[in-house]
Amino acid sequence: MWVxxxxxxxxxxxxxxxxxxxxxxxxxxxxxxxxxxxxxRAPEQVVEAAEARVTGPEAANGLLxxxxxxxxxxxxxxxxxVSGGRIVVDxxxxxxxxxxxxxxxxxxxxxxxxxAGGVREGTDxxxxxxxxxxxxxxxxxxxxxxxxxxxxxxxxxxxxxxxxGQGGPAVPVSLTTATAEQLETLPGVGPVLAQxxxxxxxxxxxxxxxxxxxxxxxxxxxxxxxxxxxxxx
Numbered sequence: 001m002w003v004x005x006x007x008x009x010x011x012x013x014x015x016x017x018x019x020x021x022x023x024x025x026x027x028x029x030x031x032x033x034x035x036x037x038x039x040x041r042a043p044e045q046v047v048e049a050a051e052a053r054v055t056g057p058e059a060a061n062g063l064l065x066x067x068x069x070x071x072x073x074x075x076x077x078x079x080x081x082v083s084g085g086r087i088v089v090d091x092x093x094x095x096x097x098x099x100x101x102x103x104x105x106x107x108x109x110x111x112x113x114x115x116a117g118g119v120r121e122g123t124d125x126x127x128x129x130x131x132x133x134x135x136x137x138x139x140x141x142x143x144x145x146x147x148x149x150x151x152x153x154x155x156x157x158x159x160x161x162x163x164x165g166q167g168g169p170a171v172p173v174s175l176t177t178a179t180a181e182q183l184e185t186l187p188g189v190g191p192v193l194a195q196x197x198x199x200x201x202x203x204x205x206x207x208x209x210x211x212x213x214x215x216x217x218x219x220x221x222x223x224x225x226x227x228x229x230x231x232x233x
Contacts, residue, residue: 087136091116094123094143108133112140119143127179135206138176138233172232175207186230193218207233 085105089112092098096117103111110130113119123143134140173182175197183194193216200216201207210231214224 087134089134089137090139091142092139093141094120096120103134105136106133109140113142129177132176133205135176135208135233138206139174140177141174172230174233175210175213175231176201176233187226188223189227209233 087103087105087107089101089103090099091101091112095113098116101112101115103115108130109128109132112134113130119125119142125142128142173186180191180194180198183189183197184191189197196217196219197213200212204212207213210228210233212233213219213227213231214221219227
């Protein structure tokens with residue numbers, strides 16, 4: 001009545017205005033209610049994918065939170081598995097069980113001696129590098145005298161010279177295990193060249209083939225041809 005008297009509105013106009021105001025209030029209330037923040041749950045497949053990612057290799061490396069991964073094989077064991085993991089060496093001389101020995105890749109001379117039952121009592125192993133890493137197919141000779149293992153000995157009463165004087169040793173010299181004195185028994189090899197052969201061996205971890213002798217400083221084609229039948233890796 002106050003609005004009607006104040007504004008001079010007809011009852012029908014006043015009713016229409018009231019309807020408009022009520023509709024506006026209802027619309028505003030509905031709009032405010034629909035715009036309120038609400039929590040939304042991610043789809044199941046997204047949650048499963050996230051869990052799989054968190055518990056994967058990233059969690060093991062500490063990049064993402066998650067339970068610790070199962071310990072796997074190390075890089076060294078993987079490399080060993082790729083390369084076959086085993087080598088075969090021939091252990092001869094003064095050991096308790098000479099013969100072929102199957103050892104893990106990366107084994108050392110000391111491991112080969114243990115596999116052969118150990119060195120016999122009283123054997124001199126001063127010139128044997130027991131810390132050297134073995135290569136597949138090589139031979140480890142233990143405790144044989146230089147004259148027997150390298151140069152050979154002359155027949156008794158023959159009056160001949162040493163094996164080196166007869167054109168080379170009777171037994172091929174191992175480029176991987178021979179000492180400087182043993183290398184000097186080879187024809188044309190003096191102290192300097194013997195040291196070059198040993199230096200190359202130390203730098204490359206041994207000789208895997210006789211052909212590597214070509215790469216030693218001071219050995220040309222002619223000298224290599226003379227030495228090839230007298231040496232082995």
